[in-house]
Amino acid sequence: MNSIKNILRNSSLRPTKQRIMIGKLLFNDTNKHVTAESLYRELKASEQKISLATVYNTLHDFCEKKLLKKVNVDAEKVYFDTNTxxxxxxxxxxxxxxxxxxxxxxxxxxxxxxxxxxxxxxxxxxxxxxxx
Amino acid sequence: MNSIKNILRNSSLRPTKQRIMIGKLLFNDTNKHVTAESLYRELKASEQKISLATVYNTLHDFCEKKLLKKVNVDAEKVYFDTNTxxxxxxxxxxxxxxxxxxxxxxxxxxxxxxxxxxxxxxxxxxxxxxxx
DNA sequence: CAACAGATTAGAATTATTCTAAACTGAGAT
DNA sequence: ATCTCAGTTTAGAATAATTCTAATCTGTTG
Structure with missing residues (x-):
């Protein structure tokens, strides 16, 4: 919980509410594979309010900081892998x-x-x- | 020229004008990598009339018949490789x-x-x- | 706690691709 | 040669994933 904040700070990403929400979903599990959509659905289910654009922004931010790895397998969508x-x-x-x-x-x-x-x-x- | 027709017939694809046009562009060269768009532009440049939908249809038909290989590297587009x-x-x-x-x-x-x-x-x- | 750079947002825009439904065309039968 | 029809092509609409925009909001630093 606090560790998510630290992960974000260590990557010089401002620990905002939505980044923390996403971080919890991604980094408390291991080797998760998500798409922007799947994550967005997961967040909605958890009663949280977040926009799809933010999910995209955050996934890309996390990739840039090497917290996630982009995987292109399927032309239809991009997967993000928590195993870097x-x-x-x-x-x-x-x-x-x-x-x-x-x-x-x-x-x-x-x-x-x-x-x-x-x-x-x-x-x-x-x-x-x-x-x- | 005739060989394209034969390639098509051997794959039980009706040798239509547009499939032959596309076949010429693809199979007279070796190891070509195209996207639907790049091929469409190439066809337009050669004064031929063809619709983008047909380019997509044909690429997919060729893939099914193993005349092309789909390559997903980039989320943005699908490449088709004449090297099968x-x-x-x-x-x-x-x-x-x-x-x-x-x-x-x-x-x-x-x-x-x-x-x-x-x-x-x-x-x-x-x-x-x-x-x- | 003020101020501002950085973040979030809804919705519009973009891009690649697929779908639709009507018009066309090879190829086999006549 | 011509007819017929399943297989093709087509323009344009539709869809899906993603990015952009411009307004609003919020961590952080002083």
Whole structure:
């Protein structure tokens, strides 16, 4: 509860009511995957008043401060992952569900070096699932 | 020219004027990455008359028939890749540019097995680039 | 507690994509 | 060749996710 405030302060984000509400929902659980919409619905259910624009603003702020990680798997929506450690994902296209795969399990060999003037910022691996 | 018709017929797609136009743009080059919009602009420039809806329809038809591969890297748009062999990508977020990485170069070890009732359909690796 | 930069808000705007319903066109049968 | 019809194309409307706008509000610093 107080720790959310500290998280925000440590990231130089003003601990406003709505950021704290969102922070509670996100950081008291581990490895949560949300979309702006899903979070907005969750907040509404909890009787809180918050606008969708604020949810978007906050998610983006949290991403910039590395409190969240953006995951693009599906063209339809952006997911935000509270697990900011380097890691990968399973994704079930049918259920629109993300599952973390811890990175230390996975070794990638043979990645070519980045084109001149560029460097590899992040490697994202998504294993798409289908019903077997 | 004729080969495009054959490609279409082999995929049981009626070789209509617009599918042939699109096929020419896509399959006479190798490893092209397009979005619906970029292709639409390209078609307009070539004095052809085609609607954006048809571009979308055709790209989706081609995907279903495995003539194209959908790539989701960026929440903003879907890319379509004429390279349908298993392969991976570099992606420059700033330039919105995709570069193929041939799959046989890359070895991935330690991928956990899919959750019960699921199997891994496809593994997609995207190395995000930034300026170095 | 005043003041102001930063945050929130409702609603409009934008962007990518899909849908709709009417008009058109390949291809097989005649 | 022509007819027929399922499969296509089309313009424009509709939808969905996200961003923008401009007015209002609120933490924080002095």
């Amino acid at each position: 450690n380097p890691h990968h994902h399973f994704y079930s296209d049918s259920e629109k569900l993300l599952i973390d795969i811890s990175k230390d399990k996975i070794k990638i060999h043979g990645l070519p070096k980045a084109p001149k003037g560029k460097k590899i910022k992040d490697v994202e691996l998504i294993a798409h699932l289908s019903d077997s | 062999n298993p392969h991976h990508h570099f992606y420059s977020d700033s330039e919105k540019l995709l570069i193929d990485i041939s799959k046989d170069k890359i070895k991935i070890h330690g991928l956990p097995k899919a959750p019960k009732g699921k199997k891994i359909k496809d593994v997609e690796l995207i190395a995000h680039l930034s300026d170095s």
